Amino acid sequence: MLEGKRIVLGVSGGIAAYKAVEVCRRLVDAGAHVIPVLTEGSQHFIGRTTFDALGSEPAWTGLWDERHPIPHTHLGQTADLVLVAPATARVLGLYAGGISEDLLTNVLLATRAPVLVCPAMHTEMWEHPAVRDNLRLLRSRGVHVVEPESGRLAGGDVGTGRLADPAVIVATVQQLLAGEEHLDLTGVRLVVTAGGTREPIDPVRFIGNRSSGKQGHAIAAEAAARGAKVTLVTTSASPAAAEIDLVRVDTAAEMAHALETRAEHADVIVMAAAVADFRPVAVAPDKIKKSGGVPEITLEATPDILADLAAHRRTGQIIVGFAAETSDLRANAAEKLRRKGIDLIVANDVSAPGVGFEHDTNEVVILGADGSVQDVPFADKRVIARAILNVVSTLRSKP
Secondary structure, three states: OOOOOEEEEEEOOOHHHHHHHHHHHHHHHOOOEEEEEEOOHHHHOOOHHHHHHHOOOOOEOOOOOOOOOOHHHHHHHHOOEEEEEEEOHHHHHHHHHOOOOOHHHHHHHHOOOOEEEEEOOOHHHHOOHHHHHHHHHHHHOOOEEOOOEEEEOHHHOEEEEEOOOHHHHHHHHHHHHOOHHHOOOOOOEEEEEEOEOOEEOOOOOEEOOOOOOHHHHHHHHHHHHOOOEEEEEEOOOOOOOOOOEEEEOOOHHHHHHHHHHHHHHOOEEEEOOEOOOEEEOOOOOOOOOHHHOOOOOOEEEOOOHHHHHHHOOOOOOEEEEEEEEOOOHHHHHHHHHHHHOOOEEEEEEOOOOOOOOOOOEEEEEEEEOOOOEEEEEEEEHHHHHHHHHHHHHHHHHOO
8 A cells, every 4th residue: 555655754853763773674674765764863863874775766864965965854845745753743843833843853844745643742842731721732633643552661651642653653544645635534523532430429439441432533533534524532541632522431321311312413323331220229429337237239221322323323323232141242243233223233251361451452253234344463453443433334334
């Protein structure tokens, strides 16, 4: 898909610069002509020799390179795409402000090719209003963004700001350069749910599950990148891209209420959330004390949101459910698909290593009401999201 494409790979000065090596290798393996452009800061983390060896031509490191009298215009005008990975807060700020401080920022201002930035920084920086404003401004100008992930950061901290997986970055590059045919969800109204609901026992305790919402958030991000108008109803505190309509809920009842009007007008509904099956009949107004003995908690069923959506769907609406299983994966998923009356079900074995809850990776099988079966091997959740939406897109195209 990338054969012959000229990609300027900008590497800025963050600890995640080491991951740009893998991005470079994957792009070259996919057939791209990769031109590394390294900032001065990036070379404190990774040497130019590495990119000289892995890139399609020696790395560029400054404006005064003897290979060309005006390298920024040469690189900007000949690029099919400019990719910045990692993109630090400094580079984002300079780019948004139109300030040409070094070769990379000069290239960004001199190109008319698509630009994809992949931010990476500490959580406090990522959440700073100035950084968020700069990203909103860049997006409004047509710049594409691969959001950072949550996980371990430099110094042992944990939070949002880790550079996206190289596989996700390269897949996004492929999508951007594939042309309009990969904006196959343009204008599609798509509602996604994500995360595990929490059903309160008292003001402190709740009944819940280990779902992090990562798969649902990945589906929302992928759908938005493919042109869909996305609403994300989530229990997760994770951020979402500015173009996604984000609705935060906590309980199954709140999720059902949020979907009442939003689902009615949706073309596609993807119920990736892990909705609790039961909730306490009564919620204690104060924290239950251990000194009072073991409490007796009476449970009742929560609303069957998926079945209700299927029962009240409008003509042509596609509904996708999820099944987290620990045994008899296909049999249980097929039975749930039939019982709920939906179009597709995405099933995974959450007892398998690295699969499902709380992981950045997944492995699923997608079953269709038409008898179709597609196995999606172990991969990053954004890659899994892409496979799911490919099936949805194919289903939508059928007469």
